[in-house]
Amino acid sequence: MxxxxxxxxxxxxxxxxxxxxxxxxxxxxxxxxxxxxxxxxxxxxxxxxxxxxxxxxxxxxxxxxxxxxxxxxxxxxxxxxxxxxxxxxxxxxxxxVGRASAEITFNGNQVMAEAGVALARLARLAGERGLSGLEFGAGIPGTVGGAVIMNAGCQGEDISCIIKRVRTFHPDAGVKDWAPEDCRFGYRSSRFRKDGGIVLEAEFELRRDRPLLIKKRMDDILARRKAVLPLEYPSAGSIFKNPPGDFAGRLIDAVGLKGKRAGGAQISEKHANVIINLGSARATEVEELIALAREKVKEMFGVELELEIEIWS
Ligand SMILES: Cc1cc2nc3c(=O)[nH]c(=O)nc-3n(C[C@H](O)[C@H](O)[C@H](O)COP(=O)(O)OP(=O)(O)OC[C@H]3O[C@@H](n4cnc5c(N)ncnc54)[C@H](O)[C@@H]3O)c2cc1C
The missing domain is CATH 3.30.43.10 (Uridine Diphospho-n-acetylenolpyruvylglucosamine Reductase, domain 2)
Structure with missing residues (x-):
């Protein structure tokens, strides 16, 4: 009541x-x-x-x-x-920022995508046109906007490798175009993650290759991801950033937390840097596992794990 x-x-x-x-x-x-x-x-x-x-x-x-x-x-x-x-x-x-903000324009080796375009879809469409460079995005489930903000990537490649221009809206400066060197891309970060810029669209510079070869590379990436990630359960992907020279998943595994449960949340048995929702998990249960992983890893290895995901409240 x-x-x-x-x-x-x-x-x-x-x-x-x-x-x-x-x-x-x-x-x-x-x-x-x-x-x-x-x-x-x-x-x-x-x-x-x-x-x-x-x-x-x-x-x-x-x-x-x-x-x-x-x-x-x-x-x-x-x-x-x-x-x-x-x-x-x-x-x-x-x-x-989703489906309604989803225009894609191909122009030679370049492609412009609005922020709501799914990165994996863009990778597939580019590949079908014989444009290579976005293969790493084939298995990343977010939007172009989210990928630019996070400088999303995998297997050694990320958004910063192919970006040509980013168009943003800043509450105090309006619409502005940014060259790659001004985006301050880092490991899962960009200037926009810090300065509150809203990504409206992004342009990528790709390379010519044979569609069949591009598809083969994407299929390989997807198969590798399926083998190591618990894609059969809801998750937010990697919970922590990898600390320099190491892997968050290896450290969490080494402290014995693989498979650890809190209510409906579980540190995946397949990949210790992923927390899965077994069906009815609550945010507090995920946070409990996050705190536990941080505490044990700090205790045993002296390493402070930094969150890759964002927590909204
Ligand atoms: C199964 C799984 C596997 C994953 N694998 C990877 C991986 O291999 N590599 C990797 O890097 N990530 C991975 N992720 C994480 C995630 O997909 C990426 O970080 C992705 O780029 C987030 O995009 P999103 O659209 O979902 O953003 P959201 O999760 O919706 O938002 C993330 C952040 O971006 C901001 N944001 C989103 N769109 C905009 C916009 N247009 N303008 C301004 N801010 C915006 C949000 O405010 C928030 O701060 C994975 C996630 C899952 C669930």
């Missing part, structure tokens, strides 16, 4: 925001109290107060302009494959 009353009060408050959005010309979808467990790959998370799905890339841009003018804060979500949302959910606005 108390929860319902709080929600009704919040609902009144949020009506004002949604009215403002509609009046600003926003054409996309606005949902109240959207369960984030349906919006994240690990299938965990309570409600987002206001969940917004823009209708197009242009709609997203206008929405961001409106929110900065009004000084309204927000979270940006791609496909939710690198996020753990708390069981209480997220207060305020969550904007999903």
């Amino acid at each position: 108390k929860k319902l009353k709080i929600r009704m009060k919040a609902g009144q408050r949020y009506k004002k925001v949604t009215r403002g959005l509609h009046n600003s010309g926003f054409r996309g979808e606005i949902r109240l109290f959207e369960e984030m467990k349906g919006r994240t790959s690990i299938k965990i998370g309570g409600p987002a107060d206001i969940f917004i799905i823009p209708a197009s890339g242009n709609d997203l841009k206008k929405l961001l302009e409106y929110l900065s003018q009004q000084n309204i804060p927000y979270h940006i979500l791609g496909r939710g494959t690198n996020i753990l949302v708390s069981d209480q959910g997220v207060r305020g606005l969550v904007i999903q």
Whole structure:
């Protein structure tokens, strides 16, 4: 009853925001109290107060302009494959940059993709056109926007190897194009992860190769990933970054935590740097395993494990 009353009060408050959005010309979808467990790959998370799905890339841009003018804060979500949302959910606005922001334009060896394009789809489409360089993205389940923010990669390659230009929106500076050397890409990081830039689109410089050879490389990558990752369970991929010269998974395995459970969450038996949801895991249970892994690894190896995933509350 108390929860319902709080929600009704919040609902009144949020009506004002949604009215403002509609009046600003926003054409996309606005949902109240959207369960984030349906919006994240690990299938965990309570409600987002206001969940917004823009209708197009242009709609997203206008929405961001409106929110900065009004000084309204927000979270940006791609496909939710690198996020753990708390069981209480997220207060305020969550904007999903997804399917509606998904234009792709090929031009010679270059391809421009809007932020909501799935990286794996882009890799496949480029490969079919005989464009090589995105093979590493074939098994990464996020969006182009999320991949740029995170400088996503695998097996020694990442977004920084092929990026030509990034277009962002910054609340204080509007729309801006960035050359690769200005993006400050690092291991699972970019300047935008720190400065709050919203990725609107990215352009990649690829190389010509035979489609069959590209497909073979992608198939090999996918097969290797299937062999070592627990892809049959919901997860957020690697929980921790690899410390310099080592692997987080090796350290967690070495302290004996492979297979360790907390309620419905488990440190995967297949890959110790992945926590899987066995069906009804709560965020607190995942956090319990995260804290345990950190504590034991610090105790035994003196290594501080740094989170790769983000925790939203
Ligand atoms: C099974 C599995 C395997 C994985 N394997 C890999 C791997 O091999 N290599 C790897 O690097 N990662 C891997 N990941 C992690 C994840 O897929 C990547 O980090 C991905 O790039 C996140 O993209 P996303 O769209 O899901 O972003 P989200 O998880 O939705 O968001 C991640 C961060 O990016 C921000 N963000 C998203 N879109 C935008 C945007 N347009 N503008 C500004 N900020 C934005 C969010 O606010 C958040 O801070 C894996 C995940 C899973 C579940």
